[in-house]
Amino acid sequence: MIRIEQLQKSYGGPNGIYAIKDVTLEVKSGEMVTLLGPSGCGKTTTLRCIAGLERPTGGRIIVEEQVVADVQGGVFVPPQHRQLGMVFQSYAIWPHMTVLDNVAYALEGRGMRRKERHKLAREALEVVRLGHLADRPAPRLSGGQQQRVAIARAIVARPRALLFDEPLSNLDAQLRGEMRAEIVRLQRQVGLTSVFVTHDQAEALAISDWIVVMKDGHVIEHGRPTQIYREPRHVFTALFVGNTNLVSGAVDALDRNSRQVSVTTPIGKFVGIDTVGDLSAGDKVKVSMRPEDLLPVVNGKPPRIQGSNRIEGVVEFAMFAGSAMEVDARCGELKLQCLLGRGADPTPGSPISLEILPEAVVVLRSDDTARH
Secondary structure, eight states: OEEEEEEEEEESSTTSEEEEEEEEEEEOTTOEEEEEOSTTSSHHHHHHHHHTSSOOSEEEEEETTEEEEETTTTEEOOGGGSOEEEEOSSOOOOTTSBHHHHHHGGGTTSSOOHHHHHHHHHHHHHHTTOGGGTTSBGGGSOHHHHHHHHHHHHHTTOOSEEEEESTTTTSOHHHHHHHHHHHHHHHHHHTOEEEEEESOHHHHHHHOSEEEEEETTEEEEEEOHHHHHHSOSSHHHHHHSSOOEEEEEEEEEEETTTTEEEEEETTEEEEEEESSSOOOTTOEEEEEEOGGGOEEOOTTOOOSBTTBSEEEEEEEEEEEOSSSEEEEEEETTEEEEEEEOTTOOOOTTSEEEEEOOGGGEEEEETTGGGOO
16 A cells, blocks of 8 residues: 655755665555654654655655655655545644534535535544534544544545554543544544554554554564564664563574574573574673563472573562552662562562563574664
C-alpha cells in the first residue's frame, strides 16, 4: 500500500542537516505500522513526507502503485491529491461548528450537496461511536471525544490510508489507554492501512502490527511488537522499548544452530540468545535482562542451567507497586531492577537469589548503536 525507498530530508543544502536519511520501509494493505523513537529521530518528518506536507530531498514514496514523490524523477503530488487522511497531535476542531459540521467540513470542495456531506459525516461518526452527539457544539466535548471527531473527519472522505501524528499525547493517562483501544478497534473495523507516529513504547506495543524503530534519522530495526520487545537486535532498542538491565560481558562459546551463547560477566556466567546471528567467541557484548524475567529462587531449588543464569545479591530497595513488587538488587558493583510477584516481601539488606531462563537473556553486540 505504501512503499518508501531511500527517503531523505535535509535542511540547509547539500551539506546541511539530515532529518531523515535513507529511510526504506513498506506498509502492507490493512496494517498498522508504528514509527517509534525519541524526539528528533525523524519519525514525524517521515510521516509528513508521506502526507505531502514536507518535500523530500531524496528518494521515492509510492502509494497504491502511484508515485507521489520522486526527487530524481521530479515528481511531487500535492497533499490534497494523495487521498490520505491525517490525524494531528492537536485536534484542530472548529469551535463555532457542531460535531457533524466539523466532520462534514472535510468534504467541502468535492462538489457534493450538503445533504450528501452530512450523510457521510453521520456514517463516520457512527464508526467512532459519536453519532448521538452529532448536533452538539464541538467545544462541549471531552478531549477523548474531540480526538474521535478528528478521526471521523480523517476517515469520512474514505482515504487510501490513515496517518496519525502522536494523536494521544494531549490526553491524560487513563484516557490515553481508552483511546488506544478505540484506535485499534477502529483500524480493524474499517480495515484502513495506517501509519502511526509515537514516542510512547507502551502505545506502540499495544496498537501495532509492525514497529519501525528510528534513531538519528535512520531506521534501526523493525519487527512485530513481540519481536521488538522480546528479541531486540540492537542495544538502543532494548533500552528504549521497555525497561531492561544491561550487563557487559564477553562471549565464551556459541551454538549457531540453536542461537545459544555462553557469556561471562562480572556477576556470573549466562546462557542467552544471539538475536542477530553475527557474534563470535571473544566478542564484547551487552547482556539484556528484563526486570520481569528475573525470578526469585524459592527454597534453594537447583538452578535450571548448571553453573549459569543464577545471580546472588542483596536487596537494596523494595516498593509495592500494586501488580508487582519493584526491587533493586545489589549484585557486586551492579544494581539490577526486578519485578517480583505480589506475594514477595523482600526486606532491604536481606540476601536474594535470582535466576533467568536462557530465552529471556538477549546477547547484543556492545558497539551496535554505531551501526545503522
